Amino acid sequence: MSLLEIHDLSVRYGPVAAVRGVDLHVEAGEIVALLGANGAGKSSLLGAVAGLHPPAAGRISFDGAQIGGLPAERIVRLGIALAPEGRRVFPRLSVADNLRLGAASRRDRDGIAADRARVLELFPVLQERLWQAAGTLSGGQQQMLAIGRALMSRPRLLLLDEPSLGLAPIIVAQIFELIGQLRRDGVTVLLVEQNAHRALALADRAYVLATGRIETSGTAAEVRASSGIERAYLGLEVEP
């Protein structure tokens, strides 16, 4: 049984179908990349898994339990955390409070303290800025905070939505190195990325989404070798 199993998922915004009949699975311990052009439906798919918006059709199961349509506050308690697109840290709260909120779903004080220490070890820059308002951090620091905040719920599945968006190359390299480190810690990651080359270098498997449908999928090497990826990124409509 896969950790995350998505079957025939559709997500709509009013009349617009953002995701159309997608099948996808993530095994425990894997890093799976979800690639595709702007507007391909990647963020909508992650949003449906995390409970930001209910699926229009299809099933999402996590660890064997149906989670499709549950509210976000329930899903995080089951062990799924999303670091959303655009980072979305709480700008007027301190770094410490942002991290504290990441553990809002938990009550085990000792475990929370240990995880906070672990996050600050992963991102020493956050330790230096613990009492600063999160809105005053640089983009890269905010991204680190967004990932650290998501880790504070001690997720079994971490959803990362465009963690490299708008960041300097050196910061991007740091973020990807960190994601690799998370894998060694046993965190399963579903990664949405525009930066296909970096994502494929890191991921075990990948899916390429184009206009809401899976265009190509397979191991990272297979996807890299396929022609589907260029087509998806160029936004060419592919007839079935």
Next chain:
Amino acid sequence: MPLAVISFTEAVQQVVNALSLGSTYALLALGLAMVFSILGLVNFAHGELVTVAGYTFFLLHERDVPFALQVPAALIAAMVAAILMERLAFRPLRGARFVTLLFASFALSVIVQNLFLAFVSPRQKGVPFPDTFSGFFTIGPFTFSNLQLMTTAACALALVALTVFLRRSIQGVGMLAAAQDFQVARLMGVRANRVIATAFAISGLLAGIAAIFIVANRGTIEPAMGFTPVLKAFIASVIGGLGSLSGAVLGGFVLAAIEVGLDATLPQGALPFRDAFALLVVIAILYVRPRGLLSRREEGA
């Protein structure tokens, strides 16, 4: 009378007047801002929470319940009324447009007023408070009323307690987070219904505290008694920057200072139009700072 030079004693007296008047404005504006910051709803039925507390005093006094029990009962009644408003009126409208919510809150205000009108009395009723409230005390050349001191002290206490709750407790931090980005707060596991109910409960508690001093000051209650307080609270929160909590408190004191200042300086013949002059000053403030004194910059900057 031109702008006369006032004596030092008189100036101190006026500052105390402004502080105590501003305290009730601040408590009410803070409740409005609390709900607005999380739901984007201006609850014009907020004044009816003051009415609910006022009628609790009246009904319990009729039944000879001691005053020491009337106070907690009035506070609880205002909190429960606020929670019921959310549950019965606003929760079914969750996600509705701003104007829909606005009209719903007006309708709710009228309904609550009419409940008191129909089931208690359409007339003003006297609510006697203990003598402590009407007493005075003197420090050197200054004479202060007990009511002013109690109002200011209660407001200060409530502000400190609320600040500690919002900054220290995880529930409080969760509320601040929900006000900044509700969706992400839910992603973190902050429970939406609980945050919203808590915001209403706090707004009810603050309105209940303000009601103690409003009723003590008026000495009477009536079905429409909540209108002026909610109007002042709304103006105060707009001065401060709608949705900003510290702005609401600041706005309450600024509005009170304007009113007390005009009371002291306007010529006798112009005093009946004091509120019009006060609003003129408010318009001038908003002309300079259209989003309010402590308005936040737009998100994402």
